[in-house]
Amino acid sequence: MGNQIKKVSVLASSLTLSAVGLFAAAAAEQPNVIIFYVDDLGWQDVQLNDLDDPCPYETPNLVKLAESGMSFSQAYASAPSCSPSRAGLLTGQHPAKIGITHVWLGQIEKGPRPAPYVAPYLDAHLNRDLLTIGDAMQQNGYKTGHVGKWHVGLTASEYGFDYVDHSRGVHRGMGDRTKDFATATDRQYPLSSEKYSPVSEKKPEGISYPYDQVTESALKFMEESKDGPFFLNMWHWMVHWPVLTRNGDLLEYYCDKMGYPFPLKPGVMTRAGQQNPYFGAMVTTVDWSLGRVVDYLKKTDDPRHPGKKLIETTYLFFSSDNGGAEQHAKETISDNYPLKYGKTRTEEGGVRVPMVVFGPTIPAGAHFDGLVNQLDYFPTILKLAGAQIAAEHQKELSGLDISPVLAGLAQNVVDGEGAERTSLFWHFPHNHWSTMKSAIREGDFKLYKQHASGSYELYRLYKNGVRTDLEEKIDLAGDPEYAPVVKRLADHLDASLEENHARGPYRNPDYSPKPKPSAAIAESTFDPSDRQARLRLDPAGPAIAKASLLYLPEPGSKNVPRGPHGGGEVPDPDAPQIGVQMPAKISADGYSAAATIPEGVAAYRFILVDTNEFQIFGDVEAIGRNR
Secondary structure, eight states: OOOOOEEEEETTEEEEEOSSTTHHHHHHTOOEEEEEEESSOOTTSSTTSOOSSOOOSOOHHHHHHHHHSEEESSEEOSSSSHHHHHHHHHHSSOHHHHTOOSSOTTOOOOSOOSSSEEOOOOOSSOOTTSOOHHHHHHHTTOEEEEEEOOOSSSOGGGGTOSEEEOOOGGGSOOSOTTTOOOOTTOSSSOBOSSOBSOOOSSOTTOBOOBOOHHHHHHHHHHHHHTTSOEEEEEEOOTTSSSOOOSOHHHHHHHHHHHTOOSSOOSSOOOOSSSOOHHHHHHHHHHHHHHHHHHHHHHHSBOTTSTTOBGGGGEEEEEEESSSOOOEETTEEOOOOTTSOSOTTOSSHHHHBOOEEEEOTTSOTTEEEOSOEEGGGHHHHHHHHHTOOOOHHHHTTOOSOOOHHHHTTSOSSOBOTTSOBOOEEEEEEOOSSGGGOEEEEEETTEEEEEETTTTEEEEEEOEETTEESOTTOOOOOTTOGGGHHHHHHHHHHHHHHHHHTTOOOOEEOTTSSSOSSOOOOEEEEEEETTTTEEEEEEOTTSOOEEEEEEEEEOOTTOSOOOOOTTOOSOOOOTTSOOBTOEEEOEEOTTSSEEEEEOOTTOOEEEEEEEETTOBEEEOOOEETTOOO
């Protein structure tokens, strides 16, 4: 590579950065890295991807970041809901591969459901045996921090993060969102003395913002770690429900902008489109937080590089965990149009997300229209940081290194063999059985597989890169002209699901009438002499296709896996993982399964999938009790 230096403007300050000459050097010097992750922020909820009607929510700091770095018009989360996207980002592995495809961690459906298909069981927490990006950065000499939302079970400190604060910050619930606003003397959320945007005729000097612990914890971590290098996950709880703001001036600003009287009356917001002033205030609050982080980087000297500021030695990745939530009960939150649907759907509105990356090797004002995925963050950050992981972990990564694209050295994302990326896929076997879908985006097309019916939908989002049916209104699956496209994408999708051992959805054994018989457990035993749990099926029914075992606490015990949002005491890292599926051995005839139960496990439960694709749960068995 050459040694030519390119000058780039960074958030209103002119800094010497490089697009080519310092690319390798930046990695060798271990730059700082921040992932600024927002909850439920839709592709159309920021002032980057305006299509049709402009976005009314103001995000000036994100716009400035994009002007100083690279923005992405076709960036995707790896799932349409929170936990799987976060698990995928943390591990660099597809959510289908690691078995976390929704938020209902460690929950087993009780009793019959009036539905022919049910979702797969999801582990109670992210498997501790998986290497996370926190582990990798920590092992490569980084100080690691996580602030804000977690949502993959247990706590971030068990997954490679030294500094952890799971506080909800300013997004904690309010008594009355129409009037319980922060004040300058507020004990928990005092208003800032500094003024920030937006400015208006009413507030020509700008407005104050309430204290936000998520933002302050991030700043604290960076200040304490600036002699780094440091790696920071800054994962906001906003703009998730509840839709509220403690900033009365900001809410009044959006009421004026959207034509509401202020103060608002209690009740739900039902105006269609992007017309919820509470939501607008949350989006701008997140943008204010981003501005605080960038301002700190701009003003703070880098102790490792005399004469430089941290902004010159830091990469910042901005994105959202899934598409925007459009509705909560009767309240209209926002609108992803022209994208179809939103959060918890595999359609474009559920998985396409805003994304900006800024850093030392990235040309200012760059834009990329190719397919990128948050699974790419792990290998890309490793490359930017000059970090190494073991070969067995490297081969498990599902994403691709996009650092050449970031540096302006490549026009396409390619794999390790130099083959251009042409597709991405999603797997979401959840919610109502009729919406349990997998999807694949390949080139201009997107295909959906509806698991219960086995039917397909095909949409042409673009034609030779030109917007054609981004709204996904015209289903081409039944058009003979597109039959070869359906077959090609369907085969590719099925191969991706099989390669990643995707689970579910499964037939419900409690649904009636059954299209086929389901397996029946004839006997379940535990032998304390060899600690073998064994299960045998009735040979008159179908055999076992898949078998796993859950380690559980003593029935009735309060010692259960902690909720997905983290917190609580850190368990013994060498203890068995409670609520996480462990493999069981299936017999040659397929009618029995067995597994060894380690010491310290008080109870267990088998989970089977039979050859007719029914999901079967064994009883909870206390150790020493035979049935």
